Amino acid sequence: MTSVLxxxxxxxxxxxxxxxxxxxxxxxxxDSLDRLGEAVAGQSFDAYVQLPVAMTPRSGSLVSRVEQFLSEGLLSRFRAAETVLPALHDASTVVLVGGQTNIDVDAPDDQQARTALMRVLAHALRAERAPAHLKVRTAGPEWSGADIAASLEGGAPSEAPSAQTGDREAIGKAYADWRAEVLGLVRVEF
Known part of the structure; x- marks a missing residue:
C-alpha cells in the first residue's frame, strides 16, 4: 500500500x-507545521503533497504583514520540506501545490515571484537527493483533489492550463542547467 503525507x-x-x-x-x-516533526518521526512515505499553509494576518505595518506572509507562508514550506525529506524514499513523489496568496489585499503581490520560489524549492529537493530520482512536480491552485491524487501516479490534471504545463516543463528542463550552475560554484583544491 502506498503511504502519502x-x-x-x-x-x-x-x-x-x-x-x-x-x-x-x-x-x-x-495541518500544523508545529506537529510535523513529531508526525514524520520514524515514518517512511512513498509520496508527499505539500499544500499552502493557512495563516491569520496580524496587525501592523504593510511591511510587517508582507514579512509574515513570506516567513509564515512561502518560506515555511521550505522548512516543512526539510523536515519531511528524511522520511521520503529515494524514488518518492513530491507534489508542491501552489496557491499561497497574500493574506492582505493591500499588500503587493507578485505571482511570478511566488512561482519562482516554488521552482527553487523543487530544484532544492531534487538536488538534495541527487543522484537518487526524487520526482518533484508543481501543481497549480486550480488542480482538484482528484488531479493531485492522480499526479502521484504520474497522471496529469483533467484540464492542464498551458501556463502550468509550461511551468512543469520548465522545471524539468532547467534542472540540469541549475544543478550544473550550483555545483560549478563548488571549488575543490588539492
Missing amino acids: VTGGGERLSEVAEAIKATGAETTVV
Missing part, C-alpha cells in the same frame, strides 16, 4: 486528503 492548511486539506484516500493510499494528514 499531506501537509498544509485551509479548505483544500480535507478535499485533497480524501481524494488520495479514495485511491487506496494510506494517508497521513498534518
Whole structure:
C-alpha cells in the first residue's frame, strides 16, 4: 500500500486528503507545521503533497504583514520540506501545490515571484537527493483533489492550463542547467 503525507492548511486539506484516500493510499494528514516533526518521526512515505499553509494576518505595518506572509507562508514550506525529506524514499513523489496568496489585499503581490520560489524549492529537493530520482512536480491552485491524487501516479490534471504545463516543463528542463550552475560554484583544491 502506498503511504502519502499531506501537509498544509485551509479548505483544500480535507478535499485533497480524501481524494488520495479514495485511491487506496494510506494517508497521513498534518495541518500544523508545529506537529510535523513529531508526525514524520520514524515514518517512511512513498509520496508527499505539500499544500499552502493557512495563516491569520496580524496587525501592523504593510511591511510587517508582507514579512509574515513570506516567513509564515512561502518560506515555511521550505522548512516543512526539510523536515519531511528524511522520511521520503529515494524514488518518492513530491507534489508542491501552489496557491499561497497574500493574506492582505493591500499588500503587493507578485505571482511570478511566488512561482519562482516554488521552482527553487523543487530544484532544492531534487538536488538534495541527487543522484537518487526524487520526482518533484508543481501543481497549480486550480488542480482538484482528484488531479493531485492522480499526479502521484504520474497522471496529469483533467484540464492542464498551458501556463502550468509550461511551468512543469520548465522545471524539468532547467534542472540540469541549475544543478550544473550550483555545483560549478563548488571549488575543490588539492
